[in-house]
Amino acid sequence: MSQVQQTAAPGAAVQPQISSADLAGTWQHVCALEDIWPNTGVCALVEGRQIAIFRMHDDVLYAIDNHDPHSGANVLSRGIIGDLGGEPVVASPIYKQHYQLRTGICVEDAGTRLTTYPVELRNGAVWVQA
Template identity: 75%
Template sequence: MDTSHPAWQRICALTDILPDTGVCALVGERQIAVFRLGDDSLYALDNHDPHSGANVLSRGIVGDLRGEPVVASPIYKQHYALRTGACLEDATTTLQTYAVQAREGAVWLLA
């Protein structure tokens, strides 16, 4: 994937992501977890869980901790802030986040 010139890429229809769930998108050779919250806000971050070594975050449980939208890893349950990618239990771990938006009924990712 050429990251020197990011471009918006269509990922899926907005209706393909149920509210308060995520999906995994393969962009180039990178797996990216894309989440849709109940208010239709969208977030995207790396799908790779550095604590387990597995690409599973898109299957995590979406929730809220102290006002911060998060996803809990389905393996060891670390919480990652959807806005920043920061791990709430391990300040040394942060996932890459991506710009994501809904346009004309589709989800678009800048990667």
């Protein structure tokens, strides 16, 4: 895994994102940052993949698979985001497993890991690499 540094508009928070996605992938514009409410997620179709993109209260962005392997549903973008022990997570709206947004690891089942994707804020626009 490698670390990708987000680029941000002046004054915006910058957070490193760990990615297990193919780093040779294509960057795609997804939406304007203002289209994602703080502390919520949205789903975007990027290169044929459903990707859940989360905007934290400080404008830090995370991108993970939208597919919840425990329920089999594409619902993680609708999960509740928060933190467990300082680690940002999303809770699945179906069976409530928590997935770490930085790594994609399921807190309750460390053997389950989602793909994470590099995500950047460029001049007020959200971009994802898939």
